[in-house]
Amino acid sequence: MRTLKIGLLIRIVSLSAALFCVTGCEQDSSTIIETSSDNRSVREILDLPDHMPTPAIPDFNPLTNAKIQLGRFLFYDPRLSANQAQSCASCHNQSLAFADGIAQPLGSTGHQLVRNSQGLANVIYHSTLTWSNDGFLELEDQLNVPIRADNPIELGVTDAKLDEVLLRFEQDPQYVEMFAMAFPDSDSNITMNKIIFSLASFVRTMISASSPYDQYLAGDKSALTQQQIKGFQLFNGEKFECFHCHSGINFSSSYRDANTASDAIQFPFFNNGLYNVGGDGSYPSDDQGLYDLSLNPADKGFFRPQSLRNIELTAPYMHDGSIATLREVIEHYARGGSLTESGINAGDGRLSPLKSGLIQGFDATDEEIDAVIAFLESLTDEEFITSPKFSNPFEE
């Protein structure tokens, strides 16, 4: 009887072990990423690395290599300004991640602009475009401003100058051929819409995804120094709170990609306490941010959180270029707002009633600030600022 039971026990144990091994031991873990055909096409054109999400491309202006190539020529061509003095590249310099290093640049006619030129890296991932316009959802909308607006004048292609500018391109056989290739189904002449669609296509290709931080994401754990990793942790911690507004792969909560549902797109704008004119949260009267469009007093000083990609290269900072260095930017946030001691814009931004609740101020050591700056410098993408894909074609 005992032998029978021991035999039974052995059989049961053997059966159980066999069940475990047959069903479990042979089963492996795996991760598969499938890409839909639409997204695959976009990724191929943009040559996107795996760690970058597929950007949203509007159906009305699908990406093609011909439009991208045409857009690249137009971007660098001063003939696109009415007086042929400036091109897009005048304020968007590749070596500076397509910023210009100037606090507030001049337009083609010498008109003083009130805002700092933004870098163009990864603008394709922003949910809105420009510093404080919640209506510019596509580059095709936004591009009208620098090209066609008369206040401020940037390229100055006003209605009065439009035909003259278009004629320059129609008289250039190379452009005629490029436009024909970019818009093969169109039998009309060169139009401003075609120019804008081509420029938008080119700017959408300006994707920065090869910085040391990207290499770190891609698995090279030596790509960041220990100081930069420490800075990354501080950036994502509850003390500095940077990540609340500068979140995700593009370091901005103003974000969308091809997967973002239309009802899930965020349109964040914040008052960061840079000014507090008159104590009511106002900013200098020549630029009050979103308020200038909405006329809602609660929107005074509301600007979009910028992407921090290549931020080392895009100084000076803030919408008006009023802060010169990254250290001063961090000190601004550590203080909980900036103090303007005198003048017509005097006021303490820390006390602004419109300031975002996320900006409470914090105590940071020099070592911590150094670490955060070191991390931000890891977002500098040497390949992006030297890539021939984005360089001036007239210099080739």
Place this chain on the structure above:
Amino acid sequence: MKSLLRHPSFPTLLKNDPMRKITPYILLATSLLSVSTVMAHEPSFIDMPSQLLLKSAMGVQNTSIVANDQAWLIPGVMLGGESTPQSSGTAINDLQLFGRLNLEGDYYLGSKIGFHQHQGEGELELENYWFGKYFKFENSILKIDVGKTATDVTPTANYHSSQDEFNTKPLLAEAFFGGHHKDTGVKANWYWHELEVGLEAWNGDSWPTSSSKGNVAGFVRYHGFIYGVKTDVASWYSAGKAEQRIDSRYDSGHSHSATTITAPDVRFTGDVAMAGSYVLLSQQVNDDFLWLAQWEWMHSEQDGKIEDTTQSAGIDQTLDGYRFMLGVNYQTHKFFVQQEYLAINNKFTDASTSLIEQQGLYNQGFEPQRLMFGYHWQWNADFTLRIESVSDKTQSYQDGLDKTQQYWSLGLIWQHKLL
């Protein structure tokens, strides 16, 4: 996985316990009855008296498998609920005050107040409370429970340190049920001979479902004796939904320390289906010796969408888990060994690797495993000394190596019938 050794059919076999002498005969008689009669197999709850019972488990563990400011992540698995490993040091791992009050007409009330300590913080809660009634028919019994309680699909879903062989939660409980199941709903259990059929409808608030989206479950179970071996075999299925489900194990998805985000902030929305089977065998060989063997398989499919603060992607995840345990009970000494194993297959649609990796969902060829050895010495009717050694291989590391972490714990289980 309540211990079979503490199952009502297996009273504690203390050396001087008179039951020790007659238990084998009771078991044999029961076994024979189970295969030779057509009488209904009366489940244990029928005779359960009104009572107030205190159960507790406390212990000391020599090391933690994760640092205090880091989250425990199993590569590829969406964890949540109360899936947190025990920290090093001393802790009250489990404290339960269980009460049952029988009413007239086969009605009864039940409640359980529980205290659990995780990450150095304790939480006291009214964990379960339910109202029940059973209906006796000629050859069957129907039991209905309504309230906040736990599923009966598998004992693994109702893990408690004071009732289990091990102080460490089963890996399957962590990965499939967020530690343990508790939800508000209704359960109907129908007993016919050695068969039990259960149907359950839940609010859907227990991991991995969420947001009161509902969850239904059903199981078929055989529990009886086959050739003198107590046999418990069951298969089960459950289906529900989750909406914007987040890993809230560490509060809001990031720590409140100065430096580190500790847990994924991914939200899952979609369908959740689970199934499983288990075989629990045990046999009282003689007065001194009992053996047991358990095998369990669980499978889950989560099909939907994941989102973090900016990115999103489609996900189709299948998760398989296996548990295998052997044990022997010699007089007042009990020895256990348990191996668990997970296989994760994640298929993402239109996802970037940055989303997958930052949310801890990338797993290529890593099968998390946990091997545990346990020893119990029950020197008193109320007290049991418990020692266990654990080899945990559930995490991957930045250097690409899969490390096995070893730890041990020493603990005490105390249970006392107050009333």
